[in-house]
Amino acid sequence: MNPEKNLKVVLDANIFVSAFIKPSGPPGQILKKFLKHQAFELIISKPIMEEIKDTMTYPRIQKYLKWSSQEIDLTLIAIELLSTFVEGTADINIFISDPDDKKYLVAAQEGKANYIVTGDKHLLDLVAYDEEDIKIILPKTFLELLS
Helix, strand or coil, X not given: CCHHHCCEEEECHHHHHHHHHCCCCXXXXXXXXXXXXXXXXXXXXXXXXXXXXXXXCCHXXXXXXXXXXXXXXXXXXXXXXXXXXXXXXXXXXXXXXXXXXXXXXXXXXXXXXXXEECCCHXXXXXXXXXXXXXXXXXXXXHHHHHC
């Protein structure tokens, strides 16, 4: 871990999928900085891992990704091994227009994350999870922070 960038971060499942489909885009660059330089600590939970796997197997995603189920499983194992794993089961009291996105707030709270990186409008509308001082930002903004 780079001591100057002691950031704890939750990445939305779509950030991973976008990174795998287009490695040159901001999500791909973020994942590369994590994998090659440990530029931040990645916080992940079982519910987030399940969403990544589900999303990667959607036919519309597989049309671009073309990964076998074994490649998907190995990728998820690697992500889990390199990440800080939290349970993702805390009960938080916050209204969010898409309740399915609450898993990111829970993981961020449990892992004491500084940021949630997402392109999801429902999460971005929150701007920050004030109770925990967790900022919710776009991939491009986070990439600028890492530079």
